[in-house]
Amino acid sequence: MAVFGTSWRVARIAGIEVRIDSSWAVIALLITYSMYLRTSVLYPELEGGGAVALGILATGLFFGSVLVHELAHALVAQARGIRVQDITLFLFGGATRAKVESRGPGDEFWIALVGPLTSALLAGLFGILAGLGGDLLSRALVGTLGYLAWTNLLLAGFNLVPGFPLDGGRLLRSAIWKATGSLGRATRIASLSGQGVGWLLVAAGVAFLLAGDLAGGIWFAFIGWFLVQAARSSYQDLQLQQLLGGVEAEEVMAADLVRIPPQLSLQQAVDDYFMVYDHSGFPVEEGGRTIGLLTLRGPAGAQGAVADPSGPGPHGPPR
Ligand SMILES: [Zn+2]
Numbered sequence: 232m233a234v235f236g237t238s239w240r241v242a243r244i245a246g247i248e249v250r251i252d253s254s255w256a257v258i259a260l261l262i263t264y265s266m267y268l269r270t271s272v273l274y275p276e277l278e279g280g281g282a283v284a285l286g287i288l289a290t291g292l293f294f295g296s297v298l299v300h301e302l303a304h305a306l307v308a309q310a311r312g313i314r315v316q317d318i319t320l321f322l323f324g325g326a327t328r329a330k331v332e333s334r335g336p337g338d339e340f341w342i343a344l345v346g347p348l349t350s351a352l353l354a355g356l357f358g359i360l361a362g363l364g365g366d367l368l369s370r371a372l373v374g375t376l377g378y379l380a381w382t383n384l385l386l387a388g389f390n391l392v393p394g395f396p397l398d399g400g401r402l403l404r405s406a407i408w409k410a411t412g413s414l415g416r417a418t419r420i421a422s423l424s425g426q427g428v429g430w431l432l433v434a435a436g437v438a439f440l441l442a443g444d445l446a447g448g449i450w451f452a453f454i455g456w457f458l459v460q461a462a463r464s465s466y467q468d469l470q471l472q473q474l475l476g477g478v479e480a481e482e483v484m485a486a487d488l489v490r491i492p493p494q495l496s497l498q499q500a501v502d503d504y505f506m507v508y509d510h511s512g513f514p515v516e517e518g519g520r521t522i523g524l525l526t527l528r529g530p531a532g533a534q535g536a537v538a539d540p541s542g543p544g545p546h547g548p549p550r
Pocket of ligand 1: 300301304346347390398
């Protein structure tokens with residue numbers, strides 16, 4: 232998504248690159264601080280250090296849950312033969328980059344569904360741990376586990392909202408795609424629905440602001456605005472892909488090839504070819520066979536010329 236700035240690779244899990252976007256640092260600090268506030272208010276029996284440690288543990292488990300949600304998407308995509316580019320944790324959670332719409336609606340359906348399912352499973356797991364730990368663990372630890380159960384349930388529920396690019400929006404898109412056979416129409420409807428959900432969140436943010444909840448208001452408006460932008464740009468991306476996908480290389484390639492013999496000196500190549508023709512590269516031919524590509528690179532001119540026997544072919548400007 233377009234919000235990504237600088238990101239760092241932090242891990243590789245099952246062959247999938249996990250990255251952290253710079254925007255994530257902001258939310259990680261905010262959540263750690265709010266988790267600390269929550270623990271220190273709810274469990275005054277904890278010493279100062281205890282509340283900090285529990286706050287950090289809760290934040291770690293929260294982001295761990297987000298990562299497991301994303302890994303579920305990525306692993307199902309891989310299992311269905313779709314290459315996963317990477318997983319990035321950023322300001323609003325996580326994102327898995329894979330061309331899920333590259334094939335049929337079935338792939339997108341299962342890849343999208345497994346995310347909220349995993350969050351619901353995690354909610355159950357934390358709930359069970361909180362229940363079992365009642366006698367063994369401290370009140371603060373049990374309370375934190377219960378809180379994580381609710382957070383994961385909320386994550387599952389929010390992701391099921393049918394607005395693209397949320398998982399629910401992807402489910403909606405796959406269903407319309409299946410019904411109409413048109414990925415374009417399905418994406419347009421799911422994107423409009425995503426923009427609608429985004430504007431609703433913005434409206435909710437304004438309502439919170441008017442009610443005097445500054446932090447909640449800003450946060451909801453911010454998420455809503457992000458969703459509107461993401462929904463809009465994912466439809467535009469698809470339009471661009473379909474546009475480029477419909478053009479064949481033959482239609483834009485330079486067809487008037489001028490070939491260079493391999494014995495030509497670079498000085499001659501510059502004087503007789505690069506200065507004469509409007510091409511940035513020339514195939515080098517010997518005995519009717521292309522053996523390389525001579526291109527100009529950088530202001531150094533012919534000094535930067537390279538012969539690349541595996542080159543893709545001439546890349547002169549389209550005419
Ligand atoms: Zn998801």
